[in-house]
Amino acid sequence: DGGITQSPKYLFRKEGQNVTLSCEQNLNHDAMYWYRQDPGQGLRLIYYSQIVNDFQKGDIAEGYSVSREKKESFPLTVTSAQKNPTAFYLCASSLRGNLEKLFFGSGTQLSVL
Amino acid sequence: AQSVSQHNHHVILSEAASLELGCNYSYGGTVNLFWYVQYPGQHLQLLLKYFSGDPLVKGIKGFEAEFIKSKFSFNLRKPSVQWSDTAEYFCAVTPRYSSASKIIFGSGTRLSIRP
Numbered sequence: 066d067g068g069i070t071q072s073p074k075y076l077f078r079k080e081g082q083n084v085t086l087s088c089e090q091n092l093n094h095d096a097m098y099w100y101r102q103d104p105g106q107g108l109r110l111i112y113y114s115q116i117v118n119d120f121q122k123g124d125i126a127e128g129y130s131v132s133r134e135k136k137e138s139f140p141l142t143v144t145s146a147q148k149n150p151t152a153f154y155l156c157a158s159s160l161r162g163n164l165e166k167l168f169f170g171s172g173t174q175l176s177v178l
Numbered sequence: 179a180q181s182v183s184q185h186n187h188h189v190i191l192s193e194a195a196s197l198e199l200g201c202n203y204s205y206g207g208t209v210n211l212f213w214y215v216q217y218p219g220q221h222l223q224l225l226l227k228y229f230s231g232d233p234l235v236k237g238i239k240g241f242e243a244e245f246i247k248s249k250f251s252f253n254l255r256k257p258s259v260q261w262s263d264t265a266e267y268f269c270a271v272t273p274r275y276s277s278a279s280k281i282i283f284g285s286g287t288r289l290s291i292r293p
Contacts, residue, residue: 100283105187107268107285123280155222165229167214167281169222 068092071156071170077178078143078150086141086173088156094168095161097139101125102153102172111154114139143175151176180205182271184284191259192292199254199287201243201269211252212270212281213243222268228252229274239263261293 069090078084088097096115100108110123114133128147133139139158143150156170183202191197203209213225226237233245243254252269269284 098280105285107184108283110280110282113280121280124282157222165210166224166227167222171221 069156069158069168069170071154071173073173074171076173076175078175079178081145083142083144084175086143086154086156086175088139088141088170089137090139090156090158090168090170091137092158092160092168093136094158095136096159097133098157098159098167099123099129099131099139099141100155100157102155108155111141180209180271180273180282182269182282182284184267184269184287186287187285188288188290190290190292193261194258197254197256197259197263197289199267199269199289201252201254201284202250203252203269203271204250205271205273208274209271210274211243211245212272213237213241213252213254214268214270214283215265216268216286217265225254225267259289259291261291263289264291265289 072087098113099111102108109125111129112123112131114120117136120131120133130142154173157167159167181204185200211228214222215225216222226235228235228245236242241256245252266286266288268286270281272281
């Protein structure tokens with residue numbers, strides 16, 4: 066089945082540690098996105114990428130980094146600079162950059178130890 | 179900058195009641211509009227979308243939404259809700275002719291249906 070796979074489902078971060086969240090899709094989609102979901106704040110865009118080797122900052126990119134070396138993969142690194150990393154992280158992709166329809170992964174819950 | 183407002187954070191209804199969830203956006207140009215739904219324990223999924231044409235669009239599970247350009251609104255409606263409609267609903271917008279290609283979501287409305 067085609068879809069988006071996010072791993073791990075749960076992740077714990079220690080103080081000062083960088084952690085990387087995985088997002089893989091086999092939908093042959095060009096565009097991929099990372100959102101952060103906090104209660105009462107909905108989904109906020111962290112980073113997005115329209116093509117391989119290119120990505121753009123979203124509204125809350127500080128403390129995060131991404132790479133897009135392959136079309137299928139868009140990993141998100143939560144760095145130690147992100148002071149409030151506890152949240153639910155959602156990866157999404159779309160067939161074309163004009164966002165006719167987003168497909169979402171099942172999410173990763175990140176918590177700080 | 180574009181933004182989306184959903185003023186109802188939590189709505190509680192009884193089964194068979196009518197539903198209307200508000201969504202307003204701010205953007206000066208032409209937009210595409212979406213409603214996404216997240217059922218408990220499931221992925222976010224598209225409920226309906228508006229690109230052009232008839233401003234009243236119909237989605238899955240009996241939902242519909244009306245685009246009112248003069249009010250910058252895209253409210254979601256359902257005449258008679260069911261317990262299975264319990265979910266979180268997100269309105270979203272993207273500029274139609276922008277190269278930025280990003281979609282902005284509202285803060286979401288949690289809908290609880292009493293059986």
